[in-house]
Amino acid sequence: MGEKHVLKVRGLYNNIRQICDFVTEGAQAAGLGEGAMFHIELACDEACTNIIEHAYEGENVGEIVVSWWVAGSDFVVTFRDNGRSFDPTNVPPPAITDLSTTADPENLRVGGLGIHFMRNLMDDIQYSFDPNKGNTLTMIKHIVGE
Amino acid sequence: MSISQQQLPNDIWQVEVRGRLDQSQTPDLNAALIELINAEHYRLIVNLSDVSYINSGGLRCLVSAWRKAQARNGNVILFGLNDRLCEIFTMIGFDKVFQIYPTQEEALSAMPSL
Numbered sequence: 001m002g003e004k005h006v007l008k009v010r011g012l013y014n015n016i017r018q019i020c021d022f023v024t025e026g027a028q029a030a031g032l033g034e035g036a037m038f039h040i041e042l043a044c045d046e047a048c049t050n051i052i053e054h055a056y057e058g059e060n061v062g063e064i065v066v067s068w069w070v071a072g073s074d075f076v077v078t079f080r081d082n083g084r085s086f087d088p089t090n091v092p093p094p095a096i097t098d099l100s101t102t103a104d105p106e107n108l109r110v111g112g113l114g115i116h117f118m119r120n121l122m123d124d125i126q127y128s129f130d131p132n133k134g135n136t137l138t139m140i141k142h143i144v145g146e
Numbered sequence: 147m148s149i150s151q152q153q154l155p156n157d158i159w160q161v162e163v164r165g166r167l168d169q170s171q172t173p174d175l176n177a178a179l180i181e182l183i184n185a186e187h188y189r190l191i192v193n194l195s196d197v198s199y200i201n202s203g204g205l206r207c208l209v210s211a212w213r214k215a216q217a218r219n220g221n222v223i224l225f226g227l228n229d230r231l232c233e234i235f236t237m238i239g240f241d242k243v244f245q246i247y248p249t250q251e252e253a254l255s256a257m258p259s260l
Contacts, residue, residue, distance in 0.1 A: 014169075014170055016169055017168065017170065045169075045201045046202055049202070114201075117234075
């Protein structure tokens with residue numbers, strides 16, 4: 001396993017860009033191409049949004065600890081928080097039929113969209129919960145040249 | 147990010163977006179679209195050619211405006227998306243929800259007559 005890089009920030013929407021930059025700079029250093037970096041950036045963005053909205057249920061409630069490292073041919077990112085147990089991998093994918101004009105515009109399941117992106121943009125995502133350590137979301141992107 | 151609006155013939159309004167449609171900046175676009183719709187302008191084209199990034203919140207903002215416009219026999223038509231944005235729209239099937247065109251001319255042509 002390569003060197004582990006860690007960033008800890010408050011769970012604020014305005015800190016998500018900093019987290020994404022931290023991870024994508026790591027992805028670039030790991031040799032991932034522009035397309036993969038874009039995928040990782042969006043997946044990280046959605047992961048952080050889910051933590052703030054669903055695990056902490058609000059801004060500035062707790063910390064988000066982000067780590068990245070290289071393991072063989074994998075770029076690995078983890079997100080830890082101490083909010084309530086929230087498993088994004090259990091969120092059903094969004095139903096596009098929900099977008100009919102009769103549906104309430106405000107009720108589009110953004111969390112559903114976010115996990116859909118995370119599943120499709122990353123090669124693997126895993127979730128675990130520990131009463132002491134909180135939520136841990138692990139996302140993996142294979143390092144392949146573009 | 148900057149947002150600007152321009153009235154075109156046939157009560158079509160063009161919304162120009164520049165920058166990143168993320169948590170910190172999508173509220174500006176949302177406010178602009180709501181203002182137009184509240185003023186009963188339901189025929190909107192949105193120029194995304196200078197948008198480098200969009201997340202689920204940005205997509206929700208566009209869908210919300212699209213629904214409101216559709217409910218009043220209007221439309222929100224998008225144009226100028228780069229390859230990255232096209233990939234995201236396709237990934238979640240929004241390329242089937244929105245009418246998306248490469249150029250302003252095509253977006254204008256696709257807007258139904260009054």
